[in-house]
Amino acid sequence: MTITFMIVPGQAAWAQEQGGTTQAQTQEQGGTVQGQVTAAYGDPLWGVSVAAKGTKRSVQTDMKGNYTLTGLPPGEVTLDVRGEGFMSQSRKVTVSADAPAQANFALELDLLAVEEIVVTAQTPDRKVRSSTAISTLNEEEIKARMPRSTADLMRVVPGFYVESSGGEVGGNLFVRGLPADGSYRYVALMEDGMPVFDSTELFFVNNDIFVRVDETLERVEAVRGGTSALYGSNAPGGVVNFISKTGGDKLAGTIKASTATAGLYRFDANLNGPIGDDWRFSVGGFYRFDNGVRYPGFPASTGGQFKGSLLRNFNTDKVNGHVRATFKYLNDRNTFYLPLPLRGRFGGDGRLTGYDFVEGFPIDGTLTSPEGVNSQVPLPRGAGLLDLPLGNGQQQIGGSATAELRLYFPEGRWEVQDNLRVMQMNHSWNAMLPFELRDADAWARSVVGEGTPYRLTCVNAPGSPAFGSGECSTPNNLVNLGGQWLVNKPMSNVSNQLRFTKYGSLGATEHTLSGGLYLGYYTVGNSWYFNDIVTDVRSRPRFLELQVLDGSGNVVRNVTQNGFRRYLSNYTNGTGNATIAAAFLGDEVKIGEKFRIDLAGRVERNAYQQNVERTAAFDLGDPTTTADDNALFGTGKFQRVNVSLTDWALSGGVNYALSDTASVYARSSRGYKMPLLDQYLTATDPSDPAFPQTPEMLWQNEAGIKLGASWYALAAVAYWLQIENFPSQDARVDPVTGDTSFVTVYAGKARTLGLELEAAVQPIKWFRAQGMLTVQDPRYTEFNEGANDFSGNRIRRIPQVIGDVTGTFMYGNATLGINWNYVGHRFSNNANTVDLPGYSQFNVRAGYTYENFTLDLQLFNALNSIGLTEGNPRVDESIGAVPDIFLARPVLPRRLMLSLTARL
Structure with missing residues (x-):
């Protein structure tokens, strides 16, 4: 259940909460206040809201920061001033019907939006x-x-x-x-x-x-x-x-x-x-x-x-609020970049000390190939040919619509809000995946047998020259044993959230009691077609054909066909749905002006239904190739899985205000994570250890501080968490047979100790710095994967240190920003034997604004870092055939972007 409270964004929302409007008021009988709102360093601020508390009078400042608030009752009036990115201010002003009162405001920066x-x-x-x-x-x-x-x-x-x-x-x-x-x-x-x-x-x-x-x-x-x-x-x-x-x-x-x-x-x-x-x-x-x-x-x-x-x-006098309808249509596709070929340098302890792309592979290269676009593979049972639309990448066609109603009743001090969302999306996933890099000759001989003549050629090269010569030549003499996969996933979702809130007092305490119901229903279809391919190793690689020859050089059989070494190495077909029902209840208690306590709980039930087609191996009958001898396809018979699970969450927190812009807080909570509906695609038998039986359970404790001042702001939180019964799952590919299997292990327990820092400073008008730092120690505490006990190991793919710092220089209408991002050392496997070194990136942005136009120049990854974000999760990295060559996914290479923005 989504426990949110929608306010009309921006200054309009705040003014409405003050009981006013943000339209400039016409001259009416009553008193007037006028003045100017500036930043603390003197620049005028426009679009800032100035509202008179307890009245329906508010106005926004003009381009010079000036405002005039009219129609005010004579006497003492409290003005509230609020501008985005600045600390709000309140001041009492004596209003007279005879002459306008003067009230100027200088707002301090709110560097971490602590007042937002x-x-x-x-x-x-x-x-x-x-x-x-x-x-x-x-x-x-x-x-x-x-x-x-x-x-x-x-x-x-x-x-x-x-x-x-x-x-x-x-x-x-x-x-x-x-x-x-x-x-x-x-x-x-x-x-x-x-x-x-x-x-x-x-x-x-x-x-x-x-x-x-x-x-x-x-x-x-x-x-x-x-x-x-x-x-x-x-x-x-x-x-x-x-x-x-x-x-x-x-x-x-x-x-x-x-x-x-x-x-x-x-x-x-x-x-x-x-x-x-x-x-x-x-x-x-x-x-x-x-x-x-x-x-x-x-x-x-x-x-x-x-x-x-x-x-x-x-x-109105009885009720206020809003009704809102939204609509979104999305039609987009994006190529999915996967791991690339690298040659590593290793120290005496076996750890990776350096790396670069293999010979002949450029820094902006990809192992995705135009030769895979609109490839076709034969289907069993007379189903014809299947198109593989690699050019679609990850494609989404569909949209969503949301209706929202919010009502507040001042007399009873209670509120009701309802949100209804409907979504439908056709999603497809098309990619060429690298599994293993091999020496071309060694791989070919391992397939055809030692001493057996063979020919390895480029499928689509003119005249199909032999590999290693002519247009089939590569400096690295490697082949990539990979896959071309097509996944179609039509999805739909209907959800509704109904929430009630009651504001009241009990003795010396103020309460905000809230509760609600959430209902959701979603459907997911799955059609997976995995095919195994072999290519050379270059940017935009060539598909390769491996042929067994007789003593005279004649072709005896084709190991591959048009670059495919196995059609339909995996096939999955299923349709599933899930129903979610949840209830929430909580109370936030305000004790005086400084102390607040909140306690809330949630109960949720998920009911899953999954229908999965059984599969069998088919020989497609082409005697000229072995690529079609063992194609997996559906039998037309389905297996149904029905599972229902219930769990609960509880969270309690306290906040103590040290001042208007500083507080300390603490929180303890228990949460849960239900299984994925798709997990019942690959685990359909309740006796299977991979079959999800219970939700994951997560305990968290944290304590922090939030500070805001005129030139600095800081938010810091220390935390401990422990998760139980979490799954560790991989799609693993056997590099010899090409078989793809989803391996799931319920790992037991893991915990993290960590510290999160977020800070901003602006000591002078023309310079601002913002940054964040995460320092953490994530470890498995109980984790057995088969005969391997990984307890005490660091959690794979998670760095211990993450940092991001941005410095911005401002002079007149010009800005220059320099951003540095750092990701620390990680391990790419549970055994902690394959490490990924830490890396950093620099990004630079320059901008200039003239009246309503802004020109921006952005340089991403300015120094062209090739930092690695993950190793190859699809094979056992301990069995690499070429010891110093591996697959990993680098960060995106350098790019220069120019943007021109016009504001109305």
Whole structure:
């Protein structure tokens, strides 16, 4: 259940909470206050809200920071002033009907937005008063980041380790050292308070496929730790809420055109504002064409999205609130980048000390090939030919619609909110996967037998010259034993959240009692077609043909056919659905002005149904090749799995205010993670050890401090967590037979000790620095994988140190930002025998604004780091055939981007 509280974003929301509007008031009878609002360093601030408490009078400052507030009752009036990115101020002013009163304000910077109203919480409140670890990014910070992908945007959040080396979608997010095999396993992604999908991950689905960052996005709120188990279904590690623009009181918008090296062209736009007094709208989206920083020989990314919303505010003596409808259509595809060939250098202890790409492979290369586009493979049982649309990459076609109703009744001080979301998406996953690198001659002889003549040729090269000569020549003389996989996954989701909130007092305490119900239903189809291929090792490789010859040089048989060494090495066909029902109840208690306690619990039941087609091996009958001798396909008979599981979460926290901009807090919680629906595709027998029997259980304890001042801000939290009954799962490929198997081990227990820091300073007007640091020790405490006991080992793929620092220089209308990102040493396997060294990247941004136009220049990975984000998870890395050669996925290479933005 998503426990969120939607407020109209921006200054309009705050003004409404004050009981006013943000439209400039006409001259009326009564007193007047006028003045100017500036930053502490003297610059005028426009768009800042100035509201008179207890009245319906508010106004926004103009371009020079000036305001005039009219129609005020004579006497003492309290003015509240709030501007995004600045500390709010309140001041009492004596108003007279005879002459305007003067009140000027100088606002201090709010460097970590400690005063921001956070809506992704049990009760909306200022971030500094929350007993939860929360990080926020406003619109300007998002634009300054100019992220290459949705995952890229989240690497500035402490406790989040992000792998975004796969391209624009399909990123991995690991939170607080929790063991995962990728994706967003313990983190829910939301749009406007509702999950983008009711499962945080599925096989071949990382939830960032549902979210794109464009000009329709207003801000991002990232909650991590204990309370996230209450906000999102099966998200005990964290919740990331992408909050869309709704439109303010004035017509506003942006048009943005971007281009970049390696053939990127992109257009973004948004228009939002009022329709009359009570209606607000927002429309926008993007379209992008990109050859790709690792050009595969065809466009790597094409497509875009359209988003729109319409909101109606109402305010009467009996009730106020809003109703809102949103719509999103997404039609996009992105090539998925996978591990690449590297040659390593190793120290005396066997640890990797250095590496580079193998001979002849460029830094911007890819093992995806245009020769795989629209390949065809034969299907058993007279099913004809199957097209493999490699050019589609990860493709999503579909959309979502959301309806939201929020009502507040002042007399009874209670509120009701209902959110309904409907989603349908056709997702396909197409990729060429590398499994193992072998010396070409050694591999061929291992297949045909020692002493047997053979010929290894390029399939599509003119005249099909022999491998190692002519157009088939490669400096490394390697072959890649890999796969070309097609996965089709149609998905749908209907979810509804109903929430009630009651505000009241009991003695000297103030209470916010909230409760609600969440219902969700989603369906997932699965059609998997895995095929084994062999190629050479170069950027955009060639498919290879291996032929057995007789003594006269005649072809006896083809080991491969058109580069395929086995058709349908794996086949999966299934349809499943899941029903979610959850209930929530919590109370936040305010004791005086400084002390707050919150306690909340949640109970959830998931019911799964999965229908899986049985498979059998078929000989397709082509006597000229062995590639079709053992194709797996469906028999037409299905097996059904029905499972229902129930679990609960409980979280309690305290917050003590040291001042208006500083607090300390602590929290303890128990959360859970239900199995994935797709796990019942590969484990259908309850007696199978891989069959999910119970949810995972997660305990977390944390304590932190939040500080804000005129020139610095700091948020720090120390945490301990322990997870039990988590699965460790891999898709493993036997390099000899090509068989693909999903291996699942329920590992027992793991724990993480960690410290998260987030800080910002602006000691002088023209320089600001922001940064985050995560230091953690993630370890398996009980983990047996077969005969191997990995207890005490570090959790694979998780660094102990993560850092991100940005320094921004500002002079007039010009800015220069330098960002440094660091990821520490990791192990790529559970045995901790294959290590990945730490790496860093530099990004540089320069911008200049003239009136309503901004020109931005961004240099990503300025020094062309080839830091490795993961080893090869698909084979046992301890059996590499060439000792110093391995597969790993590097970060994306350098790219220069230029953007021009016009603001209405």
